[in-house]
Amino acid sequence: MQQTLDFSNVPSSVRQFGIYLDGEMKPSQSGKFTVRYSPAHDCPVTEIACAGIDDVDLAVASARKSFDNKVWSGKSGAERAGVLLKAAALIRERQSEIAYWETLETGKPISQTNGEVSGCADMFEYASGLSRTINGESYNNLGEQLFGVVTREPVGVVGLITPWNFPFLILCERVPYILAAGCTIVAKPSEYTSATTLILAEILTSAGLPNGVMNVVTGTGPVVGQALCENRNVDMISFTGSTAVGKNVICASGETNFKKLGLELGGKNPQSVFSDANLHDAADGVAFGMCFNTGQCCVSGSRLLVERDVMGKFTELLKEKLGKVIVGDPLNPSTQMGAITTDAQNTTILSYIEKGEAEGAVMSFGCGEIKTKNGQFVGPVVFENVHPSMSIFRDEIFGPVISVTPFDTAEEAIMLANDTDYGLSASVWSKNVD
Numbered sequence: 001m002q003q004t005l006d007f008s009n010v011p012s013s014v015r016q017f018g019i020y021l022d023g024e025m026k027p028s029q030s031g032k033f034t035v036r037y038s039p040a041h042d043c044p045v046t047e048i049a050c051a052g053i054d055d056v057d058l059a060v061a062s063a064r065k066s067f068d069n070k071v072w073s074g075k076s077g078a079e080r081a082g083v084l085l086k087a088a089a090l091i092r093e094r095q096s097e098i099a100y101w102e103t104l105e106t107g108k109p110i111s112q113t114n115g116e117v118s119g120c121a122d123m124f125e126y127a128s129g130l131s132r133t134i135n136g137e138s139y140n141n142l143g144e145q146l147f148g149v150v151t152r153e154p155v156g157v158v159g160l161i162t163p164w165n166f167p168f169l170i171l172c173e174r175v176p177y178i179l180a181a182g183c184t185i186v187a188k189p190s191e192y193t194s195a196t197t198l199i200l201a202e203i204l205t206s207a208g209l210p211n212g213v214m215n216v217v218t219g220t221g222p223v224v225g226q227a228l229c230e231n232r233n234v235d236m237i238s239f240t241g242s243t244a245v246g247k248n249v250i251c252a253s254g255e256t257n258f259k260k261l262g263l264e265l266g267g268k269n270p271q272s273v274f275s276d277a278n279l280h281d282a283a284d285g286v287a288f289g290m291c292f293n294t295g296q297c298c299v300s301g302s303r304l305l306v307e308r309d310v311m312g313k314f315t316e317l318l319k320e321k322l323g324k325v326i327v328g329d330p331l332n333p334s335t336q337m338g339a340i341t342t343d344a345q346n347t348t349i350l351s352y353i354e355k356g357e358a359e360g361a362v363m364s365f366g367c368g369e370i371k372t373k374n375g376q377f378v379g380p381v382v383f384e385n386v387h388p389s390m391s392i393f394r395d396e397i398f399g400p401v402i403s404v405t406p407f408d409t410a411e412e413a414i415m416l417a418n419d420t421d422y423g424l425s426a427s428v429w430s431k432n433v434d
């Protein structure tokens with residue numbers, strides 16, 4: 001830990017949020033709230049409404065009604081574009097506020113959340129253009145008496161289930177496009193990081209989105225998320241999260257109305273470094289790939305494959321870079337790695353560090369847990385002598401832990417890279433394009 005925590009910036013009182021229904025923040029049916037603590041500062045920051053199945057039913061009914069009434073899908077692309085552009089402007093106006101609450105709930109650095117929120121405004125701007133250009137196809141080659149037209153129609157009500165690692169970014173990678181297409185939404189953020197999803201719902205109403213088009217239900221995954229997946233009035237689920245729950249979403253869809261599904265699940269992503277690469281650049285890239293978002297990232301580069309003849313030199317370079325990473329108070333603008341977002345994730349990461357050592361890999365950099373008075377922090381960890389059979393090579397750890405495995409030929413690198421049940425991202429460091 002290279003900084004002490006600054007408590008002068010944490011909120012003096014807890015901010016309370018209801019669920020978002022029909023264009024308004026409202027209490028849930030139970031009237032109960034859960035308190036979210038900052039994982040970096042251990043102090044309460046938000047109170048989030050505990051929604052139940054009744055709330056899900058109300059939110060879906062609202063989204064269904066506003067879809068069927070065509071209050072949104074009936075608008076022209078240009079009208080939808082106007083709302084999305086206004087939302088982008090409001091996100092930019094409220095950037096510091098959104099970044100602040102995102103950092104408090106996730107523990108990620110404030111410089112990063114500011115960058116993410118700005119990128120989110122950009123996605124609304126991009127999607128506004130797309131809403132004007134949604135078009136289909138025409139076929140005049142079917143024969144003299146025939147003419148075929150394919151139109152693109154909104155799917156309907158979309159259930160949007162998002163995780164805690166990029167609560168605002170993952171939301172905004174989806175919401176503007178769903179809205180550009182004319183669909184309506186019931187969003188269910190992770191119970192740990194709901195605040196910024198609710199702020200976005202408020203922004204959309206202020207931007208002129210008709211009531212009932214964007215609804216948010218907050219609460220636990222097994223209750224609220226599951227009910228959304230099982231609701232027959234939902235036409236599509238967009239889910240980002242663990243592979244285990246992804247399987248559950250497929251089953252729930254299959255057992256009800258065969259919803260359309262968009263699933264973004266886990267990864268165990270290889271970064272392959274060849275001896276002809278610029279090793280300094282590659283070490284920067286690999287360090288960033290494993291430390292970004294404290295490794296709590298589906299595209300985290302958690303498996304390092306290095307050509308054997310540069311392995312020693314490269315791992316030394318990597319460790320030198322990792323030694324400079326600033327871990328600390330996420331509210332400090334110079335911090336590069338903040339806290340681990342959830343208690344469960346903290347336990348998972350630490351258990352994999354123990355497992356790696358027990359399986360015979362050598363922890364050649366880092367100490368794992370950083371003992372602090374407040375919060376939960378894990379610094380970067382490098383494991384060498386990692387065999388592909390080890391769990392630290394095979395399982396998604398979702399933390400700042402990298403396993404190093406050597407290779408001798410390009411064919412072997414490809415074989416090792418593909419030796420995984422996951423498929424998500426990969427990178428290759430070489431100057432040889434062939």
Ligand code: NDP
Nearest residue numbers: 162163189190191220221222225226241242245265298398
């Ligand atoms: P989950 O899959 O449990 O959570 C993702 C979202 O699904 C959350 O909103 C969660 O709600 C919700 N959810 C949980 N159970 C259900 C259910 N039965 N039906 C519908 N929705 C549900 O991820 P975790 O938080 O447990 O993270 C654990 C692992 O998931 C990580 O270690 C990583 O492997 C992976 N992951 C991948 C991500 C990615 O970006 N691809 C993002 C996050 C996690 P709630 O949080 O309120 O329980």
